[in-house]
Amino acid sequence: MFVRTHLNSGLFGDKTYEGRIGNMGITEMPAARFEAKKHHLLPYVPHFRIPENELRDVYAGFEIASHTVSHMNMARCSEEERIRQVRDDVTALSGLFGQTVTGFAYPYGAGANVSRSALQAAGIRYARLATAPSQPSFRFPEDPLAMPLTCWHIAKKTFPCIEQFLMMKPGDDDLFFLMFAHGYEFDFGTKESNWEKLERICQTVSRQPDVICCSIGEAFRRHEKGE
Template sequence: MANVQLTFPEGKHKVLTMSYDDGRSADRRLVRTLNQHGIRGTFHLNSGLAGHHDRIPLEEVKNLYQGHEIAAHSVTHPTLTRCTREQIVGELMEDRKSLERISGYPVRGFSYPNGTFNRQMQEILPHLGIAYARTVLSHGDFQMPDDYFAWHPTCHHNQNLLELTEAFKQLGRRQHLHMLYVWGHSYEFDHDNNWDVIERFCESVSGRDDIWYATNIEIVDYLRRYQSLRFSAGMDLVYNPSYHSIWLEANGEVIEVKGGSQIELVK
């Protein structure tokens, strides 16, 4: 029987993703910095506040965040744990609708406004077309998410980011998949006068052939497509019913399972 394990695309075992909230004007500089280094991430926006008080106008959203993920953050940024179920539904669905009209694709990501969440919200979100929800509860580790609706990041960019990045880069053992997940608000770089932190971070971590640079939703979709693979009882065959490739490591060999294909794992 083959020893089969999931890998990230092209056999990589590390992934980097970024997550920034509120859609403030400083996103322009942040996006330029990420783009210069080939780093990709997710931007959680409040459609009802767009264009007001230093926030990116909706008409600019599609072009600015091209190559990154546009995700929901509620229409007006209320503390949703204090809201009725009806208001939660309205805040999420109306935010999705507005952002989808601009982006041109289904908006399925979410981060909890004001960082608050509870079991009721976690249970509602899948029924509203949301695939994951990020918290602000940083764990300082490189673990993969256990619960997509309580997805805890590695760190805020002010929490030992450069030290954690060096530790992440040094991870060489392939027994586990590792994720560096950084979150924050771009306006904090202006307030704290520390744009050098994110610039040094990007220079340090970019262009590495052992890291997959992905958006939040790309990670979720990739992991879920892995769960959809159909293996034979003897683990010698695998069929991929999805459209996209999934990479596996079978007995130490990296194998690409292309969408719609069936391949032998043991030859």
């Protein structure tokens, strides 16, 4: 598997609109409120989540990971709610896709410091933040439950960072972990959409024969087996 997707099992089929600035989604508005209001300060795009009966076709071949039941900010809820948000999402996604779910992404990148026991109780082994260090590191993260990105796809330094990674000595067990925010943000972009940029990134890394393109779960499995 090449790609991992993080899903909110309590929001399948929801219809909202997303206000954006440039490549960033800033605010979400329920469809009824958006349609009732005539003027909006931001440009909005429909954010119609995929209905449950289409999910298995859309995400065939993906590694499925959790993003909480309802896109909950883990830093702002009780321990009981954190446990429910992760456990119920993992249970729903495992049942729907027939996969063991071991990956997680923190909604809003928040709450890693208070979520460890809720994640472990649900069998989560890898959880990603939404931030990258100022200097890219290509080592496997010391704490898999608080994984930083190597580089965010919309950062200006994405391509220099990829070039630095590709120049490294073949054989080193290094990791480049890229993030592509939410599905509805793929068409965002001023000069180039996020989708076009992703294609350019894939073309760049695929020219290097010693680079293995895989989901983060598979990267960890290979790393642990010493492959």
